Amino acid sequence: MANDPIHQFQIQDLTAPVSIGGYEISFTNSALFMGVAVATITGILIMATAKGSLVPGRLQSVGEVWYEFVHNMVRQVLGHEGKKFFPLVFSLFSFVLVANMLGMFPYFFTVTSHVVVTAALAVFVVGLVVVVGIAKHGLGWFKLFVPHGVPLAILPFISLIEIISFFSRPISLGLRLFGNMLAGHIVLKVFAGFVVSLGALGLGGIIGAAAPLAMAVALTALEFLVAFLQAFVFAILTCVYLNDALHPGH
């Protein structure tokens, strides 16, 4: 089908297929766009910080706003102690933001619309929470699952709920980003498909096709908002989860 809304998510080998021990490791369009995202971030930030004038130019302002935005977020949620996590949160935010934004270009591949990418990021974040928590508080970190001031009778149930909610974090964190990007791009393609199939009906259809075309334009604007918002949400939830590693006693 020519206008299959799922086709855009297909992973294609760009070179000849390479596999080692049964695992495919060939260079795909997904790998290409991850590289493009990293190159874009690095390029913009290097160019933004190259001059370093007192009155910032346009590009330097972009770099400063970008930095300040993440810096305020980390300071607001994690406090002064969380400063050492700033590079991590900044990298995660930038990668997700630029990957989402690159996906908005026609014919570009959206890296974050694959659950394997977002789940890897999410599992890394929650794994880091466990490692930092145990490194900082030792076994006392497990107080996270035993809230203070709960009656002894219902404590086992509360602990169970806390443990389940902790283990569902990587799932929800990864699926949220994946689902938003996947659903948004499918909706865009479906409305674009309406324009084509209405236009094929003749003059009346072409006039009627203005409605889904306007909708597709509006949805594109919405998708830019979602692309930014999901990067922001991913970064701020990373901060909130890291806060549990630093202060487990609620």
Add this chain to the structure above:
Amino acid sequence: MDADAAKLIGAGIACIGMGGAGIGVGHIFGNFLAGALRNPSAASAQFTNALIGAALAEGLGIFSLVIALLLLFVA
């Protein structure tokens, strides 16, 4: 019933859950706006919390969408 037909009906039923997420997100932003209009000076400090709440509520709707997509394309 045909297995494919049951799959399509199941995907449709799974999407009902997204309505709940819609109610939840609307509730959060509606209440945020109501609070913000009463005390505009405190609003900007709480906007981040509103976004976190909206993201958590929205995530649950995304789960039901993922179930629907799994039924349509994977199962």
